[in-house]
Amino acid sequence: MKKPPVLDIDAILDDKGTRIIVCCGAGGVGKTTTAAALGLRAAERGRCAVVLTVDPARRLAQSMGLSELDNTPRLISSPEGGGQLFAMMLDMKRTFDEIIEAHADPVRARQILSNPFYQSLSSSFSGTQEYMAMEKLGQLRRSDEWDLIIVDTPPSRSALDFLDAPERLGRFLDGRFIRLLTAPAKAGGRSAFRLLNAGFGLVAGAMTKLLGAQVLKDLQTFVSALDAVFGGFRQRAEMTYKLLQAPGTAFLVVAAPERDAMREASYFVERLAEERMPLAGLVVNRVHESPVTKLSAARSAAAAEELESRGEHELTAAVLRLHAGRMQLAAREHREQEHFVTAHPTVPVAQVRAMSEDVHDLAGLREIGELLASA
Amino acid sequence: MESLDTDWDGVRLHVVTGKGGTGKTTVAAALALALASGGRKVLLVEVEGRQGIAQIFDLPPLPYEERRIAVAPDGGDVYALSVDPEEAMLEYMEMFYGMRRAGRALTKMGIVDFATTVAPGFRDVLVTGKTTEAVRRRDKRGKRVYDAVVLDAPPTGRIARFLNVTQEVAGLAKVGPIKNHSELVNGVVKSPETAVHFVTVLEEMPVQETLDGIAELAEAGLPAGGIFINMVRESQLPRSVLDLAVKGRFDPAELALGLKTAGLADGSDASAMAEALAEEIAEHARRAELEDSERESLAEAPLPRYELPLLADGVDLAGLYELAETIRTQGAA
Numbered sequence: 001m002k003k004p005p006v007l008d009i010d011a012i013l014d015d016k017g018t019r020i021i022v023c024c025g026a027g028g029v030g031k032t033t034t035a036a037a038l039g040l041r042a043a044e045r046g047r048c049a050v051v052l053t054v055d056p057a058r059r060l061a062q063s064m065g066l067s068e069l070d071n072t073p074r075l076i077s078s079p080e081g082g083g084q085l086f087a088m089m090l091d092m093k094r095t096f097d098e099i100i101e102a103h104a105d106p107v108r109a110r111q112i113l114s115n116p117f118y119q120s121l122s123s124s125f126s127g128t129q130e131y132m133a134m135e136k137l138g139q140l141r142r143s144d145e146w147d148l149i150i151v152d153t154p155p156s157r158s159a160l161d162f163l164d165a166p167e168r169l170g171r172f173l174d175g176r177f178i179r180l181l182t183a184p185a186k187a188g189g190r191s192a193f194r195l196l197n198a199g200f201g202l203v204a205g206a207m208t209k210l211l212g213a214q215v216l217k218d219l220q221t222f223v224s225a226l227d228a229v230f231g232g233f234r235q236r237a238e239m240t241y242k243l244l245q246a247p248g249t250a251f252l253v254v255a256a257p258e259r260d261a262m263r264e265a266s267y268f269v270e271r272l273a274e275e276r277m278p279l280a281g282l283v284v285n286r287v288h289e290s291p292v293t294k295l296s297a298a299r300s301a302a303a304a305e306e307l308e309s310r311g312e313h314e315l316t317a318a319v320l321r322l323h324a325g326r327m328q329l330a331a332r333e334h335r336e337q338e339h340f341v342t343a344h345p346t347v348p349v350a351q352v353r354a355m356s357e358d359v360h361d362l363a364g365l366r367e368i369g370e371l372l373a374s375a
Numbered sequence: 376m377e378s379l380d381t382d383w384d385g386v387r388l389h390v391v392t393g394k395g396g397t398g399k400t401t402v403a404a405a406l407a408l409a410l411a412s413g414g415r416k417v418l419l420v421e422v423e424g425r426q427g428i429a430q431i432f433d434l435p436p437l438p439y440e441e442r443r444i445a446v447a448p449d450g451g452d453v454y455a456l457s458v459d460p461e462e463a464m465l466e467y468m469e470m471f472y473g474m475r476r477a478g479r480a481l482t483k484m485g486i487v488d489f490a491t492t493v494a495p496g497f498r499d500v501l502v503t504g505k506t507t508e509a510v511r512r513r514d515k516r517g518k519r520v521y522d523a524v525v526l527d528a529p530p531t532g533r534i535a536r537f538l539n540v541t542q543e544v545a546g547l548a549k550v551g552p553i554k555n556h557s558e559l560v561n562g563v564v565k566s567p568e569t570a571v572h573f574v575t576v577l578e579e580m581p582v583q584e585t586l587d588g589i590a591e592l593a594e595a596g597l598p599a600g601g602i603f604i605n606m607v608r609e610s611q612l613p614r615s616v617l618d619l620a621v622k623g624r625f626d627p628a629e630l631a632l633g634l635k636t637a638g639l640a641d642g643s644d645a646s647a648m649a650e651a652l653a654e655e656i657a658e659h660a661r662r663a664e665l666e667d668s669e670r671e672s673l674a675e676a677p678l679p680r681y682e683l684p685l686l687a688d689g690v691d692l693a694g695l696y697e698l699a700e701t702i703r704t705q706g707a708a
Contacts, residue, residue, distance in 0.1 A: 027530065028396020028581075120543075215553075256396065259689060260430070292651040295639065303637035316633025318611040319652055322659060325608070328687040336689075356661040358579040 004341045007281035007348035009373045012250055013042045013148075019248035020141065021280075024153040026264035029256040030285040032060055033359055033368060034352075035152040036087070038252075040362060041369035042148050043077060043085035049148040050086040050140060054133055061089070063359050071095065073140075077362060086146065092132040096122040099135065108225055117222040129154045134240040141243060241275075250280035255340075257287050257333035262340050269344050281348035282340070283372065288333055288354050290326045297327035350375035382601065382679050382706050386570045388510045388563060389525045389600065392534040392588065393574030394581040398605045400427035401690050402574045402683065403527040405698035406603075409708035411447035412699065415522040418509050419444075419455045422502040423529060428455050433692060439463075441509075448696065454521075456509070463501040467556075500540040500557045507563040531573065531588040535595045538564050538571070542595070570600030575673070577604060577666035582673055589676050601707055602678050604670070606685040610659065620653070620660035627653040681705045 012018050023035045032055040039051035050073045053060060061069045064076045069089035076085040100118075101109050112118050121128060133154060140149050208216055243249070251272055255265035265282060272279045304320035307313045341349070352371045359365055383389070389406060393399035404419060411417040418441060421428050426436045432444050437457040445453040465478040512520045529537050536543060544557040563569060571592055575585040585602065592599050619625045627649035634645045634652075673680060683701055686694040702708050 026395065028394055258396075260427075261396070263430075291654045292648060295648065299639065303634075303639050307633065307637050313629075313633035313636055315612075315616060316630055316637065318613075318616075319630060319633075319656060320637070322610050322612060323652060323655060325610075325687055326655065326659075329685075332687065332689050356658050357665060 002341060002345060004345065005281075005348040007283070007350035007375060009038070009041070009350060009369075009375070010045070012280055013038065013045055013047065016147065017248055018250055019148060020137065020243070020250070021148070021150045022153065022244065022249065022251045023151070023254050023283075024251060024268060025254035026256075026261045029254050029261050030352075031055075031152045031254045033365070034252070034254050034283055034285065034372070035150050036060055036064065037365045037368035037372060039085050039087065039148075039150045040077065040365045041373065042150070043083040044079045044081065044366070044369075046081045046083040047148045048084045048086075048146050049150060050088065050146040052088055052090060052133070052136060052140065052149060052151040054090045054129060054152060054154045061087075063361055063365060065362065073146075090129070090133050090136055092129045093122045095132040095136055096128065104225075112222065112225045115222040115225070116218055134244075138240055138243060244277055245275070247278065249278055251277055252280050252283055254283045254285060256285050257336050259336055262336045266340055266343055269347055279347065281350065282344075284337060284349060284351045286354040287351045288326065288329050290323065290330060292323060293327075293330075295323060295327070297324045297331060300324040300327060380706075381708055383570055383708065386568060386600070387519070387521075387523050388507070388569040389523060390528045390534070390538065390564075390569065390571040391525060391574060391603075392528045392531050392571060393603075393605075394531050394584045397574045397576050397581050398690070399530070399574045400425075400431060400527050401695070401698070402572075402603045402605055403525050404428060404431050405683070405695050405702055406572070406708060407453045407523075407525040408445060408447050408695060408699035409702040410523045410525065411445075411451035411453045412449050412703065412708075413447075414450040415447070416452050416520070417447075417454070418521045418524045419453055419527065420458060420506050420509070420524060421456075421527040422458045422460075422506070423527075424457065424459060426457065427527065428457065431690060431695065448699065456505075458502045458505050460498045460501050463505045467501060467504065497544070497553065499537050500544055500553065500560060503538065503540055503560045503564065504556055507560050510563055510568070528571075531584045534571065534588055535591040535597065538597050539595045540564070565596060565598065567598065569598050571597060572600040572603055573678075574603045574605050576606050577669040579665075579669065582669045586672065586676060589678065599676075599678055602673055602676065602680045603707075604673070604680060604682045607666075607682045608662075608685050610663070612656070612659070616656070617660040617663055620657045621664055623657060625653050625656060679707070681707045 012021070021035075021038060023031045023038075025031055032053050035051050035053060039049045042049040052073075053069065058068060061067065064085075064087055066074060066076070066087070069087055071088060071091035071094045073086040073088040076087050078084045097113060100112050104112060130153070133151065137149060137151055140146060244251075253265045253268045253272075255261040269279060269282070300320045301324040304317045304324065307317040307320070337349075340347075350372055352368060352375065355364075355367075357364075359368065389403075389410070391399055391403040391406065393402070400421070403421075407417045407419040419428060421437075428444070429435060429437050432455075434444060437444075437455055439457060439459045439462040441454045441456045443452050444455045447453060461482065465482065468478040506524060506526050509521055510524045514520050528534055540557045541561040544553060573585045573588060575581040589599055616625065627646070630652060631640075631645040631649035634640050634648055639645070640648045681702065682705070683698050686697070688694065690698075699708075
């Protein structure tokens with residue numbers, strides 16, 4: 001494999017200009033653990049860091065010594081050297097509610113908060129979580145209380161959702177449909193809207209048939225209330241985009257050396273380039289290696305077979321089989337990474353070897369941080 | 376239909392869920408192959424638009440259309456369908472109301488986008504609706520078109536919500552066609568014709584998520600199926616050796632002798648190699664110990680368990696058939 005450039009994690013963490021690190025990648029590759037390990041390492045190197053996670057797994061909170069994370073940053077550790085580590089878990093409903101409460105008068109806010117559509121929208125997993133993660137990121141950044149924000153992205157059905165969903169939600173809430181729904185109330189029978197409303201009549205008829213009249217009414221109420229409160233969702237989404245494109249942001253694509261995860265990583269790298277988002281590099285978690293690399297899978301398996309056929313050294317044969325399997329796995333993982341490196345030869349890479357145990361505490365996170373930095 | 380004497384006789388809808396990275400799609404595909412073997416007809420459905428089925432079977436992206444993608448062992452066909460919520464909505468409108476034109480208008484105005492993106496209850500009822508329609512569908516002679524349907528479902532964290540469509544939609548639509556439709560879906564999903572299988576690997580987080588998911592499912596009154604323990608690494612090392620290795624008391628001397636006999640190394644080289652291998656064994660033993668305790672955790676759930684091996688060369692078509700065979704021999708299909 002052509003050697004990719006090495007990803008220098010410490011250089012990124014030590015650079016005071018780095019204000020936001022976004023960990024993205026497929027589900028189940030250890031994004032959240034990577035984010036937490038980076039946060040701890042940054043704090044131990046003197047940064048005041050906050051980790052914003054969307055992963056509801058309690059295990060992460062526990063590994064940081066808390067029983068649970070919530071929507072407010074909590075202090076995890078203040079290591080020597082002046083750095084600090086905070087962590088929080090995104091509560092998307094709470095975050096959404098807060099935006100409504102901040103922007104609407106109490107009567108309107110109540111109207112929105114109790115609408116069934118709002119409740120579905122604000123507690124759903126699709127789109128809203130991504131949007132609210134970005135919203136929260138913006139809030140943390142504006143507060144300027146932390147000099148480094150590390151965020152892991154939601155476990156979307158596809159990694160790209162994270163980039164698409166805020167825009168889509170913004171587009172929807174700002175879109176033609178919303179204006180149509182609110183048009184009858186706003187524009188009455190003004191002639192310019194007549195054509196629009198004729199089209200709307202057809203649509204409304206279909207929707208009534210499909211959803212029932214009450215649903216449509218709820219939807220209309222919700223949309224006009226929301227529209228009156230803030231509109232401009234798309235503008236907010238655009239602001240977030242700009243924030244992500246800014247020089248202080250570093251994207252880390254996280255993957256495991258498996259086909260799906262590496263493929264997803266490739267997509268992500270390409271997509272980030274398209275969107276002109278600053279990519280710092282690729283982190284490959286859970287890489288298997290062997291302390292006995294000079295004994296190949298083929299030789300090991302052949303020797304095991306030889307011993308087995310002779311009926312000698314059963315133990316050695318079993319060990320050699322184990323080693324052959326391990327080398328085979330390592331070779332496959334190597335191939336999966338090779339595809340990526342061939343396609344993206346300039347992307348810096350850091351590998352983290354597979355641990356035989358799960359991370360349970362700060363010491364475990366620290367170890368991962370060390371592996372990340374020494375890659 | 377003849378009795379096949381498997382653990383899931385009578386089940387027609389197999390819902391496969393699992394945490395990301397556990398190989399959910401792989402297991403769903405292998406299960407579909409296993410269920411189809413012996414001349415049956417099985418539909419494999421994906422709902423998240425990831426084209427995972429196409430990738431696994433090495434095919435170009437699947438359209439929104441049921442098409443045959445594989446032949447099972449001993450005859451039998453696997454069909455596949457990638458459900459797109461937007462298409463499902465248009466189809467639904469046309470099928471039940473003959474409203475093709477209105478459907479188009481809805482799409483143009485972004486309403487379908489709304490229904491499928493912003494209100495997940497609607498999206499879920501559409502894709503589960505399409506799936507359960509395939510389960511119920513009968514041919515002209517009244518025979519079911521598919522012997523079984525395998526659904527590659529959303530991840531464990533979302534599965535109860537995803538299947539509990541009536542609940543999800545209830546808040547939005549108290550009456551009306553969507554509500555009725557969701558009740559139809561509910562009738563299938565909560566019946567004994569459905570089983571929700573969990574895919575996990577022997578690691579702490581996925582196991583915990585599996586147990587949480589099983590509890591959540593029970594709470595929602597949804598029928599749990601089996602636990603598929605995926606990517607199990609097998610080793611022929613005896614228990615006693617592993618125990619010694621965990622404690623760091625494994626003696627590499629015998630190993631060195633074996634390596635010499637096998638002609639792999641000589642003298643001090645053999646000892647050095649044996650020591651390095653001992654390190655590998657110790658790591659393997661620690662991992663095995665952890666896996667055993669995760670196995671025990673899983674045993675607390677009152678569900679049948681199946682173990683699928685880690686395929687050293689990754690999942691390719693041959694590997695898929697191998698997994699299907701393992702599924703069959705363990706009685707899961």
